[in-house]
């Protein structure tokens with residue numbers, strides 16, 4: 001719902017904090033996810049994610065969430081699905097040149113990012129092209145997998161931080177092996 005999407009941007013700070021909490025929870029649940037099998041829980045978790053994020057962000061389930069880098073404004077709602085800023089056709093009143101009934105998602109992204117500590121700097125991060133193989137998959141599970149992979153690689157220390165769950169997968173490549181799921185995140189927070 002469009003009104004709820006705008007509400008999420010207005011409350012980007014609180015939602016981002018929630019996502020950081022979710023990120024920590026996902027990190028702790030990696031053992032359980034691994035024991036059950038990531039592929040086995042992929043569909044039910046993705047279904048929950050679709051409902052929750054669909055309501056809050058009009059999530060399109062790209063599988064590579066970047067919400068913490070876009071002020072909780074989903075870039076996949078851009079009619080051109082631009083993930084690295086506006087196209088240049090933004091109207092003077094901040095609405096989209098393709099659909100004048102909606103505000104440019106990047107205008108909203110900047111507003112939301114201003115409410116998140118470090119949010120505007122996060123917007124400067126280059127987002128990789130969408131990996132269509134991840135469409136429909138859970139960004140949350142990707143974050144859980146990747147955070148723990150990073151933790152293992154650093155000998156148990158905390159990885160990056162900063163909204164891994166919502167930044168899931170910007171740097172993602174081919175489906176991961178080992179834990180049995182595809183995808184990944186670029187180290188943000190689950191939104």
Ligand code: SF4
Nearest residue numbers: 059060061062065074
């Ligand atoms: S996963 Fe995140 S970036 Fe991708 S469509 Fe959903 S809300 Fe948007």
